[in-house]
Amino acid sequence: MNEPAIGDIWVYLSASPLLGLTITLVAYGLAYRLYLKADSSPLVNPVLTSVVMLILLLVLTGTSYDAYFEGGQFVHFLLGPATVALAVPLYQQLSRLRALWLPIMISLVCGVVIAAGSSIGLAWILGGSTEIQMSLAPKSATAPVAMGISETIGGIPSLTAVLVVITGIVGAVTGTRVFELMRIRDDSVKGIAMGVAAHGIGTARAFQISNQMGAFSGLAMALSAFATALIVPWLVDLVGI
Amino acid sequence: MSFLTGITLLLVYQLVGEVTVRLLGLPIPGPVLGMMMLFITLLARGYTPESLNTASSALLSHLSLLFVPAGVGMMVHFDRIASEWLPITLALFLSTLITMVATAAIMQLASRWFGPAPVIPEQSTEAGRNE
Numbered sequence: 300m301n302e303p304a305i306g307d308i309w310v311y312l313s314a315s316p317l318l319g320l321t322i323t324l325v326a327y328g329l330a331y332r333l334y335l336k337a338d339s340s341p342l343v344n345p346v347l348t349s350v351v352m353l354i355l356l357l358v359l360t361g362t363s364y365d366a367y368f369e370g371g372q373f374v375h376f377l378l379g380p381a382t383v384a385l386a387v388p389l390y391q392q393l394s395r396l397r398a399l400w401l402p403i404m405i406s407l408v409c410g411v412v413i414a415a416g417s418s419i420g421l422a423w424i425l426g427g428s429t430e431i432q433m434s435l436a437p438k439s440a441t442a443p444v445a446m447g448i449s450e451t452i453g454g455i456p457s458l459t460a461v462l463v464v465i466t467g468i469v470g471a472v473t474g475t476r477v478f479e480l481m482r483i484r485d486d487s488v489k490g491i492a493m494g495v496a497a498h499g500i501g502t503a504r505a506f507q508i509s510n511q512m513g514a515f516s517g518l519a520m521a522l523s524a525f526a527t528a529l530i531v532p533w534l535v536d537l538v539g540i
Numbered sequence: 541m542s543f544l545t546g547i548t549l550l551l552v553y554q555l556v557g558e559v560t561v562r563l564l565g566l567p568i569p570g571p572v573l574g575m576m577m578l579f580i581t582l583l584a585r586g587y588t589p590e591s592l593n594t595a596s597s598a599l600l601s602h603l604s605l606l607f608v609p610a611g612v613g614m615m616v617h618f619d620r621i622a623s624e625w626l627p628i629t630l631a632l633f634l635s636t637l638i639t640m641v642a643t644a645a646i647m648q649l650a651s652r653w654f655g656p657a658p659v660i661p662e663q664s665t666e667a668g669r670n671e
Contacts, residue, residue, distance in 0.1 A: 323605075323608055323609060324605075326608070327605045327608055344604075345604060345605075346604045346605075346607055346608060346611060349605075349608050349611075350608060350611035350612055350614065353608070353612045354612055354614065354615050357612070357615060358615065364612065364613060364615055364616045367609075367612060368609060368612075368613075371608075371609030371612065372609065374605065374606055374608065374609050375606065375609040375610060377599060377606050378571075378606045378607075378610075379554050379570075379571045380547065380550040380551055380554055380571075380595075380599060381599040381600060381603060381606055382554075382569075382571035382572060382574070382575055383550045383553045383554045383557070383571055383574040383575045383578055384550055384575075384595065384596035384599045384600055385575050385596075385600070386553075386575045386576070386578035386579040386582060386596075387578075387582070387588055387592060387593065387596040387597075387600075388596070388600065389575075389579055390579055390582040390583065390588060391588070393583075399651060401650070401654040402647055402650035402651040402653075402654050403647070405646060405647075405650045405654070406643050406646040406647035406650055407643075409642065409643065409646050410639055410642065410643035410646070413638060413639050413642050413643070414635065414636075414639040417631075417634070417635040417638045417639065418631050418632065418635035421627070421630065421631035421634055421635055422627045422628070422631040425626055425627035425630055425631060426626070426627055427624055427627030427628065427631065428624065431624050431627060431628060435628070435631055435632060435635070438632065438635075438636075439636070439639055442606075442607060442610050443569055443571050443572075444568075444569045444571075444572055446569075447568075447569035448569075451567065455617075455620075457613050457616065457617070458617050458620060458621075460610035460611075460613055461610065461611060461613050461614045461617055461621075462628070462632060463607075463610070464607045464610055464611035464614075465611075465614075465632060466632060466636050467604075467607065469632065469633055469636045469637075470636055470640060473636075473637065473640070474640065477637065477640055477641060477644075478644065481641065481644060481645070483644055483648060485648070485651075487647075487651070488644055488647045488648050488651065489644065491643060491644070491647045492639075492640050492641075492643040492644035492647060493640070495639060495640075495643045496636055496639040496640035496643060497636065497640070499603045499604065499606070499607060500603075500604050500607060502603060503603050503604040506601075517600070521575060524569075524572050524575075525568065525572055525575075525576065528567060528568035528569060528572055529567070529568065532567055
């Protein structure tokens with residue numbers, strides 16, 4: 300008696316966006332608690348743990364990504380308005396932006412060129428296909444931007460989205476240690492480097508270190524989204540791929 | 541109500557950005573243009589409305605959550621990643637480190653050469669109070 304009922308419920312749930320949306324939020328909630336329990340250790344980055352939990356769950360229940368994304372898309376959609384929302388911290392940092400605009404612009408343009416150039420170059424040296432090189436090129440920009448660029452230069456947008464997330468996790472996990480080794484104490488410098496290299500996930504990490512680092516990281520992420528969109532397609536044209 | 545007004549404003553700017561990008565065939569994504577338009581609006585008005593503050597801090601404080609569904613997309617690309625795992629993982633890891641180190645080094649040098657006096661702690665608290 301019970302079994303067909305549970306089967307029916309499962310059929311209903313797997314066709315409705317409710318399940319995908321709910322498990323995304325529950326997984327993130329758990330991952331975030333784990334992160335707080337571990338004293339905000341960057342190794343248990345909440346994006347990383349929730350992605351691993353969700354993939355395991357989907358694979359074990361034999362659920363397809365498309366079925367999951369029916370619900371996941373509601374969270375994913377918010378990346379758009381969140382990108383627009385970056386104008387607000389950008390505006391609030393106006394006084395610092397004015398004072399430091401030249402060094403910021405210089406490091407931003409160099410950072411964006413280095414990010415795209417090194418990923419294309421390294422992937423090429425290591426024997427990656429052109430598609431992979433192009434999917435990697437915009438990886439340091441925030442997801443919606445990177446996906447758009449990947450599409451225009453001949454990469455695979457959905458693969459780029461994944462690479463963007465992994466890049467953010469790598470930046471967030473290694474960032475503090477790297478800055479320690481480089482003996483950088485200035486939060487504005489750390490923030491700019493984090494935002495250029497590791498976009499929103501790096502910025503989320505930066506806000507946990509200090510507000511100033513977070514604000515600069517958000518600023519760098521917003522500006523580098525813009526710079527990546529302008530520079531990377533042109534760079535790809537230039538190297539003639 | 542305030543949150544609703546804020547999120548509506550964000551969506552309106554995104555929409556205007558998307559439409560403009562498509563109409564003019566610009567090479568940048570719609571939300572990025574929306575962000576620049578909102579930034580210019582804020583510059584012109586000289587302050588951020590409370591509703592916009594509420595909505596943007598709500599969205600940005602959970603920014604990393606928004607990347608989760610895209611990250612789960614990894615499961616679709618398992619085969620692709622498995623067949624080219626070396627260039628993908630090594631290029632991604634090294635390039636991210638190189639970018640971070642180089643950008644930090646350049647920013648540090650550039651702010652020494654072109655910036656105002658180096659940001660000392662007192663100065664940064666003062667700037668913090670200004671906001």
